[in-house]
Amino acid sequence: MLRLPAYRYHAPRRLSDALELLARFGAEARVVAGGTDLIPNMKHRLFEPAHLIGLSRVDELHGIEVSDGWLTIGAAETLSSIASHPAVVASTPALAEAARHVAGPQIRNRATIGGNLCLDTRCTYYNQTEFWREALGYCLKKDGDTCHVTRVGKKCVAAHSADTPPVLMVLGAELDVVGVDGSRTVRVEDLFVADGIRNLRLQHGEILVRIRIPIRPTSRAVYRKLRQRGAVDFPLLTVVVAGERGDNGRWSDIRGVVTGLGSRPRALTGWDAIASDGRLDDDVIESLAQRAHAQCHPLENMIVDPDWRRAMVPVEISRALKALRTTTAD
């Protein structure tokens, strides 16, 4: 079995204590909740923090509730809870579906939605053991100065590989982030930046506390995950589409997010003009799918053929939109 580097574990009960610990240990510390991403990465020596600040027992990071038209989810709620919570299933079924598609049951019982939002980017040249990376000569993202994917340039292209963020994006979710200097609100689409080395706009010392999702009765969303196995795997491609369904059966604000390809989830653009008259017939869907295809250029950052992954973008978008079309009006 791979060994973990030595570290000290702290288990604060209050958010203020967690923030204080994080401030005290500075760059020596990392926060951890379920640990399903961080612990394997530590075994691979991608991170060797001297202190881990456990967030699982912090009260403020728990709770799932609906009030005033918002679904609020504590960042330390597990993906299992989210997948099965009646309020989530009723108000944002696509989010429950995405949570249900992460890894396997044991991992979902530990992994949290906050952790899923903050999931480190992944790459075939990065998520490997110390020995393997040494034999490789290391890479841009960790300990090296070469990107083995592009082989030119100094931009890390490790892939954003989390299942729930694209759903949260199409639903317009907001995040409450707290630091020692106070709290701020971040829209999910603003959380990510296209940098594989670190794709989160969070400052060190900040903790993601909760996710707030506006509940709009007209909203419909469909999540699809492409992978080789029916469980365990990270996405090779994830598409999420959403729209507002009017009483007349017409659609507005058709939108889509694609991820599993580049370093952040990509909000598809140019769909407004294509779907402007509110119809979602096969021709419109085909046009939207082709528009998505033109925007996606996957690289060999994972071990599955990027040409195929690219070709699957319009297929998956089209299937998602067809599924969206048939979603019932409550």
Add this chain to the structure above:
Amino acid sequence: MSGKRPSRDDFAVIGRPQRKIDGLAKSTGRAAYTDDIVLPGMLHGKILRSPHPHARIRSIDTAGAEALPGVHAVVTGADFPTPYGIIPWTPDETALAVDRVRYIGDGVAAVAAVDEDTALEALRRIEVDYEILPAVFDPHDALAAEGNYEAGDYIHPPKREGWNGNITKKVHLEFGDLDAGWKAGEIEVEAEYYFEGTTHAAIEPHCAIGRFDGDGRLTVWSSTQVPHYLHRELARVLGLHPAEVRVIQPPVGGAFGGKSEPFDLEFCVAALSRKAGRPVKILYTREEVFYAHRGRHPFHMWYRTAMTRDGMLTGVDARIVLDGGAYASFGLVTTYYSGQLLTAPYALPAYRFDSVRAYTNKPACGPKRGHGSVQPRFAFEVQLDKLAELGDIDPIELRRRNFIGANTRTVNELRVTSNGFLECLEAVEGASGWKERWRRLPFGRGLGVAGSTYISGTNYPIYPNDMPQSGIQVQIDRSGRVAVFSGGSEIGQGTDSAMAYIAAEEFGVPLEHVRVYRGDTDFTPVDLGAYSSRVTFMLGNACIDACRKLKRRIQEAVAEHWEGEPEAVVLREGRAFDPSDPERSLPIRHAFQIAETRWGTLGETGSYNTPKDVHGQYRGGTIGASPAYSFTAHIAEVEVDPETGIVTVDRIWVAHDCGRALNPVLVEGQMEGSAYMGFAEALMEEHVFKDADHGRAGLHNAPSLLDYRLPTSVDTPELESLIIESVDPEGPYGAKEAGEGPLHPSIPAIANAIHDAVGVRVDRLPFSPPRVWRALEKAREAGALAKPAHPADRLSSRTEVGA
């Protein structure tokens, strides 16, 4: 056995569903695997591995490691430089690299320390000075290297001056008149196939513990599936008398061929323990298991196959290049098996194969479930499907017409005894609804068929000798318990259980009263190991031999007591009785007491050796020979998504002739496990490496179970097992193998089903979504994406045209 075949009613235990005797201990966590063993004072070892695919070692400086507090011993290749190899003719490995490393992951030095973290820290302090050598990763490049290399740059020293040191073995064999075969052939198919390498991925990583006692005796606990061969090699490499070496095999958590030869850790724990004076344990990481490998060879295959218009095969020609990796392992045998095992269940009038195994700078390949014959079986059964289509013949019918039969010899002179292949075909044909559904399902859904054969053990041991292949000792006493001291290897397949069933059957005692003691070379007789599907057949016969000798003495003692004949004494279901006389009936324990009174302490040994006249009279003719062959037929039902290339296997019908199912539940388990493993190789598994354009050539693509994808339970098709019992004349109660044969047809059946579904051929494994998608795109562009026609429809449309 002559006369009537024994039926299931002739047995009390055999042929009936039984529990595995170790099932409860394993499923409740009580079973102690090697890594569960903790000895007093035990140290933990780690092995330093090469980061280079091919390099000369100029020097190794271990002083830094030795100086680290907590480190008790450090060894390098210089400590035990004696070469070894599982095949005595190709001893090309050393416990640790002596002067050269040959793949990324090759062992260079080992340390023993108070804990794993200290051992790992010690590895970081070992300085190795490498001189990088040219490396080769493609077997064709390795073969082309003749004359292009400085002799010293070959992966291994050439066997003779001027020879290519990158070649393990070349085999060229030809049987029958191939020219006549081509002349008689009216329909021909010629095609190339590629079988990607795959690995075993047993749940338990390799683990070993070594302990040198104060008196110089060595004990090694190991997760090996070949304790006897390990015993021999340990003695040789460590310079010990074999009588000073003891190998203990705790329960093994899966092996599949991946633990069927010695590995660096077994020598290292021994050498480290000798130096440290304390026991040493090494447990591989999953990554190290991928580097140790010995999995299925990548095969580049070319086949030419001809038949007459009425579907009779006339000739088969094959050229095969095996990508062997850095060491020979079983490669000499693999090279022979690549051709030798193709000659049943169909009669081939003329057959030739040309196989060559190249060394490459990658982890060594070796035997994996269905050693050497799964790859050619894939290619050949697809060839048959193509021939059937060209000849407008139902592919099941084509296979029937070419059936080789029972009690015959193959074209390469291997003796075949029982043969239930036709029954296998009939069973899957009926269960799958083949006649109504093949070529008739909607576009995107299809059925495919394939057949195969496999050995029930290799007829000849790995090192030439005439001693028994399997041994058992049985002891009974007045308590009524039966103790079986078995040389067998329990790797999860149920060997211990099978021996218990046999003893319970022969002595008429309840299964709970049989104890099986196994896996300790100090007190169990020699068995050659759990490989080549030999155990049930060979050890089972040895067990029957021992039991019947001892049973005879019970029968004689009881007969004397009753003043009757020994033949009249039946031991069954807890009693000794004479069926012709209701007065003569005793609890079995009393019968044992009568025998112990009559004879004294009761024990017997039994052994099995193979028949010596079952092979071919030519060089290599012994390889592929077996006392009996199993036969299998599969039909797979698949769904192909024409847009994504994703293949879903919905169901596989598996019919397998295992001679007799000693326990049908275990046989079904082997059939399901085999079909699953083949399905996994068909759709997902790829044991591949980065190349120069992707990171670093020779670096393992992804040595983890996250990225080396094995299907999960939700991906696994419905598996329907149909047991066929041909009752072999030489097998124990008629049994043959069931552990490897049922894997073979999985892959070609799926390939042929994909063709039935969407009309495309994918002659290269695995049938991953990108590969199938590319084939679909190609067919779509050519306007050829369509369900193939049923031969009946094609024939009738031709008739119409002709009319």
